[in-house]
Structure formats: C-alpha cells, structure tokens
Amino acid sequence: MGRQEPIGVFDSGVGGLTVAREIMRQIPNERIVYFGDTARVPYGSKSKETVTKYSRQIIRFLQTENVKAIVIACNTASAFALDTMQKEFDLPIIGVVKPGAKMAAQTTKNGKVGLIGTEGTIRSGVYAEFIKSFKPDVEVIGKACPLFVPLVEEGMWHDTITDQMAQRYLEGLKQQDIDTLIMGCTHYPLLRSTIQKTMGEHVNLVNPAYETAIELKNVLERESLANICEVDSPSSMYRFYVSDAADKFKAFANAILPFDITMTQQINIEQY
Amino acid sequence: MGRQEPIGVFDSGVGGLTVAREIMRQIPNERIVYFGDTARVPYGSKSKETVTKYSRQIIRFLQTENVKAIVIACNTASAFALDTMQKEFDLPIIGVVKPGAKMAAQTTKNGKVGLIGTEGTIRSGVYAEFIKSFKPDVEVIGKACPLFVPLVEEGMWHDTITDQMAQRYLEGLKQQDIDTLIMGCTHYPLLRSTIQKTMGEHVNLVNPAYETAIELKNVLERESLANICEVDSPSSMYRFYVSDAADKFKAFANAILPFDITMTQQINIEQY
Secondary structure, eight states: OOTTSOEEEEESSSTTHHHHHHHHHHSTTOOEEEEEOTTTOOOTTSOHHHHHHHHHHHHHHHHTTTOSEEEEOOHHHHHHHHHHHHHHOSSOEEESHHHHHHHHHHHOSSSEEEEEEOHHHHHHOHHHHHHHHHOTTOEEEEEEOTTHHHHHHTTOSSOHHHHHHHHHHHHHHHHTTOSEEEEOSTTGGGGHHHHHHHHOTTSEEEOHHHHHHHHHHHHHHHTTOOOOSOOOOHHHHEEEEESSOSHHHHHHHHHHSSSOOOOEEEOOGGGO | OOTTSOEEEEESSSTTHHHHHHHHHHSTTOOEEEEEOTTTOOOTTSOHHHHHHHHHHHHHHHHTTTOSEEEEOOHHHHHHHHHHHHHHOSSOEEESHHHHHHHHHHHOSSSEEEEEEOHHHHHHOHHHHHHHHHOTTOEEEEEEOTTHHHHHHTTOSSOHHHHHHHHHHHHHHHHTTOSEEEEOSTTGGGGHHHHHHHHOTTSEEEOHHHHHHHHHHHHHHHTTOOOOSOOOOHHHHEEEEESSOSHHHHHHHHHHSSSOOOOEEEOOGGGO
16 A cells, blocks of 8 residues: 555544544645545444444445555544454554543543543443543543534534533532543534533533544554655645535535635445 | 235325324324335435436335225425326326415415425425416515424424424415415424414415325225225335334324334335
8 A cells, every 4th residue: 555545534424524623734735536435424323233334334435545544533433333444454544532531531630531422432331442442440431412513513613502402511520629621523623612611611521532533644654654855736636526416415514614615525334 | 905904004204293292183994005215314405306216116016905096194205206106007196286276276265375395395386386276376485494304203293492493484375465374285284283382373374295195095985996995004004114224203193193113114215
C-alpha cells in the first residue's frame, strides 16, 4: 500500500465530518475518502449485528478506493464493530473510542468520568472497558442523549431548546460530581459550548475526534504509511461518498468544513 | 387470495403502529402482519429512490406471509412509492396520504389546509396534489417538523420542551389562518393534544391513520376480501416483524397498543 493512497473515513452520516475535519487540520497532507451512510443513518439505536454488517460493507467499498488505513469515525460503529473489522481486514483500522477513552483516563483527577453518546454506545460499555484498561479505578457514568443528534442536524447548535435539553440530559452527571466528560458521539462537538456551559467550566470535555487524529498520525508514521509528498488543493485531496441523496449532506458539510464541497457521489452500499 | 389471509402493514419503524391500532379498532376481525423497518429508520430524510427500493423489499417479504392487501402505514413511503408499488404488484395496496388528503378537502371551510410531516413528505407535494384533485381551490401550506419523531420516540408526548418545539414549528401555520391541519406523519397523533393546544380548538386535526382504516375496510369489501369468519385472541391475530433488534420496538408497541406484544421476529430485509 503506497504512502500517497488516501485514508478511508466513514460514519453513519454527517457526524464523522467532525473527525475528518480534525484529520484535515492535524495531518493536512493526507488524502481522505469519506463515506457517510446517509441511507441508513442513524446507527445509534441499531443492534451490534446490524452495525457490524454495515461497517463491513463500507470497508469493502473503501477498499475499492485503495485506502491505506481506515478511521471508523462513528462512536457506535467503533464500539460495536472495531474488533471484528480489525480481525477481518488486513489494513490499519482505528476507531474513535480508544483514543477518547485514553485521554479521559489521563485527564480525570477525581476518577469520575462522564460519558454521553447514543444508546448503542452507552449500552455497549466499550468506553468504560478501555478507560479501565488504562486506569482501573475510574468510575464511568454514562448517559444516552438521543435528541442531541437531531438537534444538531436541525442546526440548533445555539438554541434555548437545546440548552433545556442539555440541562435535562446532563443534570444527573452534574450531581455525580464528574470532572471529565467524553463527548462520545461525533455530532456532539458541535454542541460543545452548550455542553460546557451546562456542565460548568471546571469539567474537562474530551473530544475523541481530536484524539483520533493524533492516533491516526502515530499509526501512519509507525507503519511507514504517512504521505511525505507535496499535496494539492482540498478539492482534489478529499472525496465524499454517500449512500443517499447528497444535497443535505453537502449543506451540512459546508457548514462545518473549512472549504466548500463541490462534488459528492452517491453509491449503492448494499452491493458491497 | 383467501378472505382469512392477513393484511400487510408496514412502516419505517414504530410510527405505523398508530395505523395498525386504527385498523384493529375499526376492523377487529382482520389479521395483521406488521413490518417495522427499524434497521433503516427513518425514511423521512431519505430520497424517493431509496424509499421506493425499501418499500419493494418489504412488500416482497410481506407476500411470503400471504397477505391479501397492503397498507403503507408511512407517509413518506406513501408519498414516494405508492404509485410504483401499485404498478409492480398485483394486490390491493393503499397508502395513508390519499385518505388523509380526502378528509382534509372535505373538512376545510376556508380552503386553507396546513400539512405537517417529514421533509420527504412535505417536499414530495403529494398531499397537495391529492387535495387539489378532490377540491382544486384549496391552498396547502406545508411545514416539516423533523424533531417531532425523535421527541415522540423519547416518550416526550406531554412535555414543556415538546410544547416549545410545537410553538416554533406551528407559528407560521397559525399566522396563515388555516382551519384544517393534517398530521402527515404516523408519529404525530401521539402529539395530538400538544398540536391541538398549540393551534387552538378552532383548527380541525386530520389523522390519516383513522381515514386509512376506513378506506381499507371499503377496499376489502369491494374486492370481496373482508374476513367473515370468527377470530381469535390478539396474540394469534397479529404478527410483528422488524429488521433490527426488537426490544425497543416492543416497548414502544406496548405503550400504544391495547394489548402486550409477546413475540416480535427479526428478519434480514435486504435479502428480499
């Protein structure tokens, strides 16, 4: 696999773009092929079997694009499918959960870490497992926040209704006196200011997207896969694929990426 | 096709249970096979092509259960796929849009009808088309309410946050002086009291689920397909299938049906 080949990044939809954005920032000379499974979004309420099957189809598709490594930029898919995918495929695959868990374990002083995410991510218990592998005596308190994703997708990033919903979801975590909170869903960094305001400034927010980009950089260097050549403009370096109509995806992408996406291609993911 | 065979009812997930509930109430001696596409929910933000493909797979599956007629208990699928499905399959297929549209046309006095639903349903323009076919001079004012479905699925049927969201979504319709409002998504009847309170008592709410059950009864009688035999208990008359893990489906179903579902079977819908 050549150093100039792209990184494959996938998510159930648009959320993983916050991970792609961090990779673009931190490793600007890597090409990216992004796949958003917009026909089957959301993954958060689906079962392990279903999410694993979807992940397998997507990695098969990304391999047709000659990717040199894969980032599962979706917490639910990372929680449910990472292990199986690493066994089934012969290329570096990283998820967002482990890097986020590691940072949370390093950050907490009082050993009380909060975790917010989809039902699937919380139920899986995978964050807690990884956190305890780094620091066994940490207590992890999880809370599913199913309305955060639709609120983000409605563009209600700064909104009184979002504030109230955050109050309600986060009240229990505040009472438990956590000092670190993992934003365990790729949509949530877009609610960062609301979450920080609700929790208070003394709580450290962990953004797994940020930690994942660092981890990816390390893996590429370790495996001698980092691109060392000169690079072009964003329009030629980044390719975007979706499994359903691209209009809404493009609008969302253009709201959070530092450049405008011009082309997004729709593919039939069930064929893979 | 025998009179004792079941009706096939399908939806993207749990919403269509409000339609199944009306059929159970109004035609209590008909068997029902319900399919909820919980692995691929929601349909509301997906394209016509995708929703048509999903509907085709589901009808193929329902045919393996020897259904004598099909009810597309999902506004988005009715709006996008009904025509095509009626052409492709040789059994009576009815959707929820036409019966709802007919009642709205009959109800309005001032010719101003509001329509709330998913983005897909609103964008399709199918409700307006049907309404105008019954009463050409009606003005139809549509408003997509994407957060209503997750609010219902969070169980927030009576909640101050839902009230505020309803205020925001429905404000424009109130200002346009509509006298009739179609609840154009199968989840919305569960928010009926909030919607009525927000719009005011002078606005007539149309529930397409109710009208669809009447239409189904008429179709079965016209086609000599109505069951005229004695029937058993609900547990043997109603079968439930889903495309993903059944737990959440069962909990929701038990909250809105007049009896407890004991068995729900998961099938791989992509094979059909």
